[in-house]
Amino acid sequence: MKLVSVLPLDKTVRAETLTYFSALEVAEGDLVAIPFRKKILHALVTSVQDARAEKASIKSSKIGLRKISRIIRHHPFPDALIVAARRTAEFYATDTGSVLSAVIPTGIYKSGMTQDPIRPRANNETLVIQTDDEDRYTQYRTLVREAFHRNESILILVPTIQDAQTTHAAISKGIETYALVLHSDISSRELSKELKKIQEENHPLLVISTPGFFAGMPPRTSILIIEQEHATAYKQMMRPFIDFRFFAEQFAREAKITLVRADALLSVETIQQLEAETYHELIPLKWRSASKASSKLVDMAAYKPNLRGHIRSISAELEALVAHTRSTSDHLFIFAGRKGLAPLTICGDCGTLLTCDRCKSPLILHKAGTNRKYICRRCGKEKDAHVRCTHCTSWKLVPLGIGTELIEEELQKLFPKLSLFRVDHQTVTRRKQVRELVHSFYETPGSVLVGTEFAIPYLDKPIGNVAVASIDELFSIPDFRIHERIIYRLLALRSLAERIFLIQTRHKEHPLISAVLGGNISSFYQEELSMRKALSYPPFSVLIKLTVLKQKRADLDALIQAIAPYECELFPMSIVRKGKIFTSGIVKIPRKNWPDQRMQQILRAAPLSIEIAIDPDTLL
Incomplete structure (x- = not known):
């Protein structure tokens, strides 16, 4: 026994x-x-x-x-997988089993991983690629050819199902028999078939997988690629809140295989590691984003509210672009940051945007009991609601916002016969619906597609014209990564445009907008790293976000006392989720001091009522 x-x-x-x-x-x-x-x-x-x-x-x-x-x-699993799971569990103060369950799909429990899943390399460094999509795909095709010649396989991790399908279509030509895709949208029968092929195929394989199918690694894997390493989808939004990029790096290190982190715009953390010479360039990084399209910047401050306080969301320049798209049977994608209205405030007389005195981010109006006040959700500075315009001292301050629905309504009024499509979480919920709608857009000459970020992964072909109807509301999001996400999104949209790329904004002087239109992004990284270092944000610290229902605030208070001398900075505003009110706070720990064993023990023993997210991708 x-x-x-x-x-x-x-x-x-x-x-x-x-x-x-x-x-x-x-x-x-x-x-x-x-x-x-x-x-x-x-x-x-x-x-x-x-x-x-x-x-x-x-x-x-x-x-x-x-x-x-x-x-x-x-x-059934290599030791490197278990070691990587233990290290990940240690970093995120969770248990090893939870990490393993996140990277091993149920179908692999029956078959296990291949008996020879990894091929250690003499030089198992971490390499980075920063270039546009087509150049990355070309580089991947080269890596695959070289690996196949050495009788070795490659695993490419992608953030979403749509990205898996797009990447497969881009690099599998000529090797379709040996290029497999693993994700949750394939049937259990098809998954079993693919896993069996991975087990039995003698020829090297290319496997493109979402993070939850990491254990579907092909035989003799020597290179692991994290495609679109900047994507937030790699970070779990539920327990155990691990980051699959961290797990992949730990696995590559333990298995002694080459790790490649790649994107059109690498994360700030990756650039910092590159500067520290922890990572190295596979090919020279592209610091200037080239585009065939001519760029146009529209200053929306020129548009004043009418007598009812309404401001046009479609500028004269964008209206002309829509008309040109129709007359030339071209296509136009109009991006909006939200599907609803964004909370911004402008002066009704001069059109100046009300911004924070400290960090220049848009101020948002909030209720404070029976009173009102403005709060900067980037730096937390508060301001009395009874303020005047900082430019012309007018009292006429008007809240406004631009979303996909508002754009759609205005376009229908301006162009009643326009072939108009809209993609956001309000109009479509299933991937198949989005693909069909986007296909119809591409197949309809003179059509316009209005969409949020939700639509972008499905735009897998260039578009004649691309317009950003509103990006200003994103500056008001209370997230230390928001500037990084804005420039990443704008550069992605710019790369889609073949002829005209148009931005409507009230932030025309913002250095981020200038960096996008000029295609020069190196200065952005330096400014972002400097700001984060000054405020003790990642990559210079590890953030621990603590969230609890307002009714369970006592549990959070007890935990805050237990983690002393570390301090918890409570958010000035509550978070509302599905009608429930939550209180949140963050703990900042210097990166060199984490993992902290005492802190980990306290967090692991914390009540389940407290949601603990270590190194979250967002503070929202």
């Missing part, structure tokens, strides 16, 4: 390990089925001991041991 410790592969089990007994020939690393409460879970064996040697501890235990149900597969 054996005493067996296991890692439960289920995020609902908060314990790092559980103990069972078994008479089966079980060994460390085996995948087994265990009874847990009223369920049967998958688990990995971490240690096996002779039960006779532990007889005294078994008798003194107040909890009766249960028996392992069965052995599913002997040693």
Whole structure:
């Protein structure tokens, strides 16, 4: 009889390990089925001991041991995967089983990973690529050819299902038989078929996978690529809140394979690692974004409110571009930052945007009991609501916003016969619907598509004209990464345009807008890194976000006392989710001091009422 410790592969089990007994020939690393409460879970064996040697501890235990149900597969996963999961769990103060369950799809439990999943390399450094999509795809095709020549495989991680399909279409030509795609949208039968091919195929493979299918790694993998490494989809928005990019890096380091982080615009954290010479360039980074399209900047401050306080969302320049698109049977994509109205305030007389005195971000009007006040959601500075325009001292301050629905309504009034499409979370909810709608847009000459960020991954072909109806509302989002996201989004939109790229903004003097239109982004990185260092934001610190229901505020207060001397900075405003009010705060810990074992123990023992997100991608 054996005493067996296991890692439960289920995020609902908060314990790092559980103990069972078994008479089966079980060994460390085996995948087994265990009874847990009223369920049967998958688990990995971490240690096996002779039960006779532990007889005294078994008798003194107040909890009766249960028996392992069965052995599913002997040693199905490489040690590097387990080590990477442990390191990730340590960093994010969670349990190893939760991390493993996030990267191992259920279909792999039956088949396991390939017996020779990795091919260690003598030079297993982390390399970076910063260039446009087509150049990256060309580089990937070169890497695949070279790997296949060495009888080695490549795994490309992509953030979303649509990105998996787009990447596969771009680089699989000529190797379709050996290029596979793994994501949650394929059927269980198709997944089993693909996993079987990965197990049995002797030829090297290219596997393009979303993060949840990481364990579908092909045989003899020597290169792991994180495509669009800037994408927020790599960060989990639910427990255990891990970042798959972190896990991938830990795996590559332990497996001694080459890691490539690639995007049109690399994250600030990656650039900082490059400057520290922790990462290295695979090819020279492209610091200037080239575009065939001519750029136009429209100053929306020239448009004043009418007697009812309404301001046009469609400028004369954009109206002319729509008319030109129709007359030439071209296509136009109009981007809006929101599907609803954005909370901005402008002067009704001179059109000046009301901004923060400290950081120049737009101020947002909030209720404070029976009174009102302006709050800067970037730096937190507050201002009395009874203020005048800083430019002309007028009292006539007008709140406004531009969303996809408003743009659609105005276009319908201006062009009743316009072929108009709209893509946002209000109009479509399923990927198939979006693909069909975007296909109709491409196939309809003289058509206009209005959409949010939700539409962009589906725009897989160049578009004649691209316009940004409003980007100003994004500057008001209370997130330390918002400038990085704005420039990333604008450059992506600019790269889609073939003839005209137009931006409507009241921030015409903002250096970020100038960087986009000029295509020079190197100065942006230096300013962003300088700002984050001054404010102790990543990559110079690790943020821990604590969120709790307002009714459970006492739990948060107790945790804040327990983590002293670290301080928790509570957000000045509550967060509302699905009608429930939450209180949140952040703890800043110097990067060099994390992981902190004492802090981790406290966080792991915290009540489930507290949502803990370590190194979150956003503070929202």
